[in-house]
Amino acid sequence: SNLYTAFQIYFEEQELPVLALWLKTQGQKKADRMQKLTAFLLRERGTVSIRELAYKAEKWQSPVVALNDLFEHEQYFHKQVCDFMAFVRSTDDSALHSLVLSLYVDEVHVSDFLVELLRMLVKEWKRQLPLE
Structure with missing residues (x-):
């Protein structure tokens, strides 16, 4: 988050x-998910390890560079979620299954959102082309 x-x-x-607001919502959702997963693990006598994350916005020279980094992170995160879901499916813990599914x-990943937006724009652009 x-x-x-x-x-x-x-x-x-x-x-x-608009993009900033979407990211704020995503950050809040991800923080909420981590809180719920952490509570579950601690309740089940598991352990939680938190890595330090430091990220400097100065590396983004333009919004396009930042958006590219966001796409890369989304792809990484999507793979992490898929791997986690596969792990959960391989366990016999119904409480964990229920929690993770919920x-x-x-x-929704930003890449999915933007691809859908681009499809809409392409359709609109095609409708505005002069027919010959």
Whole structure:
């Protein structure tokens, strides 16, 4: 969620409020998911290890570079979720199955969102072309 906050702040500074708001929502959802997973693990006497994450927005030279980094992160995160879901399916823990399904049932990645938006724009663009 911290990385999404860094993206949010950057896109706010670039005056892209819709993308910034979407990232804020995603960051909140991801933080909420981690809280629920952490609570489950601790309740089940598991352990939780948290790595430090430091990300500097200065590396983004333009919104396109930042968006590319966001896509790369989304692809990485999507693979992590898929691997986690596969692991959960391989366990016999019905409580874990239920929790994980409820956490990720509505997962929407920015790449999916933008691809859909691009499809809409292409359709609109084609409708505006002069017919010969």
